[in-house]
Amino acid sequence: FYLYQGRLDLAEVWFRAATGPASDPSAAVQLAHIYYNLGLDQDAATVLRAVKEPQTAVEVMRAILVVRTGRYRELETYSRDLLRKSGDPLWISALAAAQMMLGDAAGVREQLLVTSPELFAPDPTVGSNGLDDAIGAAWASQQLGDRAQARRILEQVLAATTPTPGLTQPHERRVARAKAFEMLGQRDRAIAELTAAVDAGWRT
Numbered sequence: 001f002y003l004y005q006g007r008l009d010l011a012e013v014w015f016r017a018a019t020g021p022a023s024d025p026s027a028a029v030q031l032a033h034i035y036y037n038l039g040l041d042q043d044a045a046t047v048l049r050a051v052k053e054p055q056t057a058v059e060v061m062r063a064i065l066v067v068r069t070g071r072y073r074e075l076e077t078y079s080r081d082l083l084r085k086s087g088d089p090l091w092i093s094a095l096a097a098a099q100m101m102l103g104d105a106a107g108v109r110e111q112l113l114v115t116s117p118e119l120f121a122p123d124p125t126v127g128s129n130g131l132d133d134a135i136g137a138a139w140a141s142q143q144l145g146d147r148a149q150a151r152r153i154l155e156q157v158l159a160a161t162t163p164t165p166g167l168t169q170p171h172e173r174r175v176a177r178a179k180a181f182e183m184l185g186q187r188d189r190a191i192a193e194l195t196a197a198v199d200a201g202w203r204t
Contacts, residue, residue, distance in 0.1 A: 025057035037203045072101040105143035126156035131176040154180040171202035
């Protein structure tokens with residue numbers, strides 16, 4: 001609740017109490033997220049490195065550390081190796097994210113064709129889940145010259161994240177809308193969505 005409101009000082013107390021040797025690793029991820037937003041990078045790294053099991057969680061923590069230090073080429077190699085060893089689609093998403101940061105549109109498209117082929121259909125399907133993949137598919141399509149497909153995907157992102165009157169709009173939907181508007185060249189609307197997300201408590 002406090003984290004969603006952006007009240008990081010109060011959220012830190014709760015997540016620190018929930019983090020420990022036998023705790024759910026997701027609590028460590030959230031606590032590290034709080035520390036990164038507070039500029040406490042070393043504290044965040046300490047929390048992530050303290051996770052020792054299960055092995056998948058340890059691997060995810062390392063991936064987060066790599067991302068936070070901008071080592072995207074390393075993340076690409078790391079994700080590719082783990083994907084080859086485990087076959088876990090989690091690492092396809094991580095690989096696509098690394099390739100997007102490296103500007104490899106063809107690589108992103110290749111990964112998303114495996115996990116989300118419906119995004120590249122003539123009538124793309126986008127749900128309220130998987131918004132990051134949809135934005136990635138739109139970016140890849142745009143970079144590879146298929147602007148019409150990129151527009152179709154982005155329009156579906158906006159349709160899937162249309163606010164419902166009387167209900168709180170989740171931060172991730174506002175951020176997805178901001179990205180979609182920016183890619184469609186509607187910068188004022190993108191800024192408005194980001195501003196609304198920050199005002200509602202969203203932090204990076």
